[in-house]
Amino acid sequence: MVIFGVVQIIFSQIPDLHEVWWLSIVAAVMSFSYSSIGLGLGIGKAVEKHADYGSLKGVGIRDVFHDADKTWSVFQALGNIAFAYSFSMVLIEIQDTIKSPPAENKTMKKATTIGVAVTTLFYLSVGCVGYAAFGDNAPGNLLTGFGFYNPFWLVDIANICIVIHLVGAYQVFSQPLFAFVEEWCSSKWRNSNFINKQYTVKLPGYGPLELTLFRLLWRTCFVIFTTLVSMILPFFNDIMGILGALAFFPLTVYFPIQMYIVQHKVKPWSRKWLILHLLSTVCFIVSLAALVGSVAGVVARLQQNYKPFKTTY
Template sequence: MRSLEQEMGAWKVAEGEVDDDGRSKRTGTMWTASAHIITAIVGSGVLSLAWGIAQMGWIAGVATLFIFSTITLYTSSLLADCYRAPISGNRNYTYMDTVKTFLGGSSYTACGLVQYALLSGLAIGYTITASISMVAISKSNCFHKEGHGAPCKFTNNPYMIAIGITEIFLSQIPNFHKLSWLSIVAAIMSFSYAGIGMGLSFAKVVSGKGEKTTLTGVEIGLDLTAVEKTWRIFQAMGDMALACAYSAILIEVQDTLRSSPPENKVMKKANVVATCAATTLYMMCGCFGYAAQGNHAPGNLLTGFGFYEPFWLIDLANIFIVVHLIGAYQVVAQPVFNLVESWAGARWSKSKFINEEYPLSIGKNNLAINLNKFRLIWRSAFVVVATLISMAFPFFNEILALLGAISYWPLTVYFPLEMHISRNKIKRGTTKWCCLQLLNLVCFLVGLAMAVSSIRGMSKAFHTFKPFTF
């Protein structure tokens, strides 16, 4: 997380208001940590799980989703134990710090490149996805007002600009410690729009209008070759694996927790709560969606019910998606913001431009906030660049799928397992070591298949992209 020595230079922290490392007292709980995790992982991608199960069928689809959730929960538990150094008990404030403590410099560099490329990419992807939902709202209202035959075509770019302006303001929230309220709101939104999708699906199934489903998923035939089905299965596996992964922010979230009870114990409970809640939501959304839409389930469950009726309910779901993604943007961007600010604070420790905090009072109630010139300029520049990339590369979600595929294995599996081996001094060749390496290998192969599938999807999208189209 961001080095708070800068803030402590500006604020005189009273006795008893600091933790054992001299930083401002952490106030996070299991519930705030769970909210951060849910906000980060339960994205609008939950609406694609019905499509994923359709590609693999009832047995393989449900089993794959459960397996990936179990793997994530296991490796996240191992990672939570690495928050403090084994001998000194010193805190590791970021995932990179943790890797450096247990695995050394080269792994530290590799971890940083992968982690921050993914987090920056997610911010761009969330901008695109939120704008798609805003366009869906405009289309729905247009069809309702003008009739189903109306053209109702809209471009995403004005909505991306509006999202960017909103994120510039929200990005001034100093750190994860001040972000809990936004994560809680975003987490509620994620359950709300997924609940609407499940409700519509359940209603369709109960009414007897559910489409055909099969144990093996979409059937090979005139419209689908064996090769195309294989690619789709790889893509579906990737969607499910990435839907469960959140290791890239785990240590940063853990650093918000109170010192007592021990952070690793609280974080493990938060892992269980968030993973179980997310997995239950995924299972219900994916299974109900597949039962309703069948083997022709769309990539976005909500579009399977059309833009027409009940148009107001579809609009409400898309509003929830937008609010959730605006909050999720901040959750994934905070580690990036704080990495640069920590480096700049250490590099120019005496610079007032970088380190000085300016308290401001807003409104009749004198709401107190602290502004920092460097934070204002750097974070605003990040949001502007992310917005411009979103507008220039509207197919960036395909690029994001590749970033996710590349980062899944090292961040979610490899580093947590290797740090666990180092921390517990597990000897090479023992039964436990072999089992851990087998899990490592299987997840590496899955990640490789996901990456190849993502490259194929990116290649297709590149042929149709139109940058900066208004």
């Protein structure tokens, strides 16, 4: 994880999202690759005679420590599903990088439709095949279930793809935040050389790189902070559920619905107005449940002989 953080410190010095488009493509290819490998291995495991097909109701109450644990797990799963919609945080930033004509919004609408359809297909397929292969003991990360499964090299390739994908994903989600903070600081302190003065650094194989002292310091500190947090709290599914729950409702549901109502001048208390607000309310309840379940998961893990920087899950 330290090595991952060092790599991110280097990539984070790239000025903006426009210049990491190639990294986004690499991340997308890696995501498709390890998902396909996981799907293929899951199908191979599921067709074996000794595969555990699980039970209709999943993990039984008798198999968990407390009756409430299953409820928390279900809520956490909702948060993990909501995390699939985290692309909404960078959708506008990505749209801003698209050339026109055709109109950027039309291209982005088509790309979003195809992207969500493909993602949904993979999520459902991998989820169902993984459960067919491992039953109630299906791991949070499907690939960890194939630790002693031939061919070992294929599992290793899938894990390498995951690491490369996460390198690109970190940048895609961090660059808009970097840009927002730097633009705000630049507008507030226009005469500050520390914030605004640019220095050109020539890098072999990349070309000239424009740097500011503020960008170098702030982005490095951000990466160090997130790396430390991930090392202290290595609870992948639980943390992912929290992030998914926090981002899903406001960015994917509430603000888009409110903008649609204003843009299309939907009349208050009309049927469409009521349906849209009902959808917003239901999604808020789902997000709240996902947040509670994921936080409960983190608390439960902290109580299980947890040691900072040593315990892994």
